[in-house]
Every structure is written in C-alpha cells, then in structure tokens.
Amino acid sequence: MQSRRTNPERAEATRAALLDAARALFIEKGYAETSTPEIVDAAKVTRGALYHHFDDKRDLFRAVLEREARAVAAEIEASTSSMLPPRDALLKGSMAYLDAMSVPGRTRLLLVDGPAVLGAGDIAAIDEAHAARTLREGLEAALGSPKPDFSLPAMTALLSAAFDRAALAIEAGSDPAAFRSAVIGFIERIVSPTRG
The missing domain is CATH 1.10.10.60 (Homeodomain-like)
Structure with missing residues (x-):
C-alpha cells in the first residue's frame, strides 16, 4: 500500500x-x-x-541560482577530501569547479543571466555563500602560516574571476584542457609546494 x-x-x-x-x-x-x-x-x-x-519571477530566478550555486559548492566539497594536503585539495577543488560549471545551462545562469537580472551585489552574495567560500577556505588552508603578503579576500576575488572566465570560455567552445592547465599553473605559482 x-x-x-x-x-x-x-x-x-x-x-x-x-x-x-x-x-x-x-x-x-x-x-x-x-x-x-x-x-x-x-x-x-x-x-x-x-x-x-x-514572491515573483525574480524571486524564483534567485532560488534557481541559489540551488545551482549550492550544487557547485557541493561538487567542490565532495572532491576535496580532508586527507589531501591543502594545496592538492585546492587544485582538485579548482578542477571540480570547472566540472560543475560544465553542467548544461549552469554557466549561463550563474555568470551571464544572474548578474544581468539580480545585479552584481546579489550575485556576489550568492557566490560568497557557496563557490567563493570554498575557494577562500581552500586558499586559507593552502597558504597556511606565515600569512601571505597580499590580501586573501582580494586574491580570492581575482582567482574566482579567473575561474569564471575559464568557465565562460569553455562554455563558448574553447579547449577545456588548455584552461584546466592554465588554472593549475596559476594556483601552482600562488601556492608553492612548501606552503600547501
């Protein structure tokens, strides 16, 4: 029954x-x-x-974007075991972000239509609660002590923007392997093996 x-x-x-x-x-x-x-x-x-x-269509759109952003963060977190050295976890999380953004429609929703409809401030808040949060946490762990001589929030924002540009380029048909390699190279130059 x-x-x-x-x-x-x-x-x-x-x-x-x-x-x-x-x-x-x-x-x-x-x-x-x-x-x-x-x-x-x-x-x-x-x-x-x-x-x-x-409340209205915009509120529904925001809920769709928040669900997408949660899914991205969940994929990043699932890829980064606490058993990994922090630098390796940061690299794996970066690749997980690009994988998560390859879900059909996700890049358009989060990176194109989202800012146009909700505005940069609202999109930044959604990102900060999800993917940008995982990136900031990964950078903090990988950079460790002593603290770097640059602003961690500024570096998080710059890396996040780079990852978003990579996702947009891949969505537009660019070679995913080239962008993955570039992202890895970028992180390897920021976080030396001795730090992470």
Whole structure:
C-alpha cells in the first residue's frame, strides 16, 4: 500500500517542480522571455502555487541560482577530501569547479543571466555563500602560516574571476584542457609546494 505524502512533502515536491521547470525555461528562452504562465504550465502546478512559494519571477530566478550555486559548492566539497594536503585539495577543488560549471545551462545562469537580472551585489552574495567560500577556505588552508603578503579576500576575488572566465570560455567552445592547465599553473605559482 502506498503511503500518502505529508503536506511538507507535497510542498517540497511543488517547489522542486517549479524550480526544475523554471530552470529549463530560463536556459531555453532566457529570463526576460520566460513567463510565469509558462513556468506553472511546465511544472504542472497552479499559478497560486507559484506565488505561495515565491514572491515573483525574480524571486524564483534567485532560488534557481541559489540551488545551482549550492550544487557547485557541493561538487567542490565532495572532491576535496580532508586527507589531501591543502594545496592538492585546492587544485582538485579548482578542477571540480570547472566540472560543475560544465553542467548544461549552469554557466549561463550563474555568470551571464544572474548578474544581468539580480545585479552584481546579489550575485556576489550568492557566490560568497557557496563557490567563493570554498575557494577562500581552500586558499586559507593552502597558504597556511606565515600569512601571505597580499590580501586573501582580494586574491580570492581575482582567482574566482579567473575561474569564471575559464568557465565562460569553455562554455563558448574553447579547449577545456588548455584552461584546466592554465588554472593549475596559476594556483601552482600562488601556492608553492612548501606552503600547501
């Protein structure tokens, strides 16, 4: 006999259906060209269900991006065992970021449409809570003591921007191996083997 879903389970299933449908449409058509009636139709829910879970289309878009950013951070964290030396973990995490960003549509959502729709400040906050946080933690561990003679927040921002540019270039058809090699070379010059 099938068990009935509880109200929280039904609510979570509705929310997930809306996020999945919105993600697919935002990737296919872009944010501006996607309408809320299309989203609810694709999710097979009512318009009321959409507005029960989200304030508006922008709020739904933000939730899609936050879910994508969490997935990226989870992939980075899964690739970096605490048993690894910090420098190796930083290198593995960097490659995991590029792998995570190769999920179809993710680069467009997080690096192109996200800043255009939400603005640089909101995207920076989402990134800081997820991928940039993992990068900062990895750099802190790999650089260790004594503290480097440069600003760690500034280096995190610069590396994060470099990784984003690599993801955009790969998405546009550039050779992934060339960018992976360049990212590894960049990190190897910042964090010497004796530090990490």
